[in-house]
Amino acid sequence: MIKAERHQLLTKHITNNQSAQLKELSELLHVSEDTVRRDIKELADLGIIKAVRGGAIAHSPVPHHYRDREHLQVAQKEIIAQKAVRFVEDGQVVFFDGGTSTLAVAAALPKDIQITVVTNSFPVVNILEDYPSAEVIFIGGRLNKKTFTTLGSETIDAIRNIKADISFLGICSIDLERGITTRDYEDCLIKKNIVANAKTVIALSTINKVGTAEPFFVCSVKAIDVVLTDDTIDKETISLFEEEGVLIQ
Amino acid sequence: MIKAERHQLLTKHITNNQSAQLKELSELLHVSEDTVRRDIKELADLGIIKAVRGGAIAHSPVPHHYRDREHLQVAQKEIIAQKAVRFVEDGQVVFFDGGTSTLAVAAALPKDIQITVVTNSFPVVNILEDYPSAEVIFIGGRLNKKTFTTLGSETIDAIRNIKADISFLGICSIDLERGITTRDYEDCLIKKNIVANAKTVIALSTINKVGTAEPFFVCSVKAIDVVLTDDTIDKETISLFEEEGVLIQ
DNA sequence: CAATATATTGCTATATTTTGCAATTTTTAT
DNA sequence: ATAAAAATTGCAAAATATAGCAATATATTG
8 A cells, every 4th residue: 555545544534533543543554653653743744633642633623723712612512503503404595603603503514515605704614615515605804813704894795795594693692681792893793784684593602691791782682583502591581582582492 | 558548547547446556557557667657747747636656646526626736846936935025015005816826925924014915815814814913804705615715706896996016926827928827717807807906916936837828818928017936037038028027036 | 751850668777765673762651 | 760652763675766768659841
């Protein structure tokens, strides 16, 4: 077997299993552990996998700067993501807001999904590069280097021109009385326009954000169609939201 | 058996099996390993398969994928990049086209440079995320998953609205008579608009691309201000370009 | 058609790369 | 602190690549 072929198999095996040990790979490929070690080093230099002591692990699917934040509440975000993907169907136009919750949803989409994704979030694009049947429309504008999204009037103009079937909205704070609010003014403007231009708005929120408020008002709870959280909601809250016409899960 | 026939069989065999060794192919085609090696090299130069030590492997599912080219001709691109950064000054608005040459220029910029960067290339944004004083404006549009740039009418509209001080143009082919040409129609449209809207156009080209031509016409050589290459140019060529008002280095 | 140029092919000799092994150092776990 | 596991280094044998060359085939030209 030639080296390039080994590299392919190595990459496949490691990304499939998330991790692998030298001994296991050495036996799989019928080469010495030294060779496997060297192969792993080469692949790691290319940024394809990550070399660790005793073997290798798969790269996280999200870009590096995001990894720090991504490790926060991974399990919770995963729960939200699983709830969210059930709403997405082939043929739809789906908008993804910035933020790690929406990113988790993008990452949870099945690889063969056939949708048109609209987003102003670079990490979302990073994820969707490998989805062969997903058309991606990126909303341009000024880059915000903290959130890796675009901002500004061009961004808002572009959002106004697209009517999405579903818009996933990452939420800072949500409260029945004060509605959805954000800490950042520009982000607020973006979200306002996303809400205004979607057929169905799905807000993603970890449970600890429910019942809190921030300075800038995006929209009332009525304007949201679905709220997805990482936990079970008590019946009282559910019916309170239902009174406003909002499905909360 | 003629060469073209061998090439067909080779391509078929390699794409079917994902990879193949020299010996195996040599026996299959009843020619020496040297010939197979040369065949593979030719097919690899055309980007049909990938030549590797000991044989060849099929290209990643998407041909001409950006990631494959990323590490190609690093030294040459570095030479071009060093020539290019000398043209950039603080306070300017600089446009970066897609492609690995322009990417190398972006990567060669000093970390503290204070410019406004406009681009439709995701890799360029990735580089500039870490430049604290560089403002980044991203041109939105439809994502091309091969080049990781945006395309389409929105992209072109946005380009028209920005007048850059300097535009760096990655070049497929450049020829004194036939001008600058590309292989891809949509890419051609983008480049056309970049050239039309820049004060200074700097074309980046590895030396092997000078004197070649592709189907789609972007602009005449006159429209370019500077051509940067990875090698020294003979005096005759220099004066020929100078007659057209083009500085070539 | 002849003769001349060009391209292809397989061979040889000479680099270069890859690989497994052994000796040594570093890291990890107890 | 100590033993075990893993990484690093240097090395030699084997595999593969490169460059030059001669023989042959193919294309071009007048």
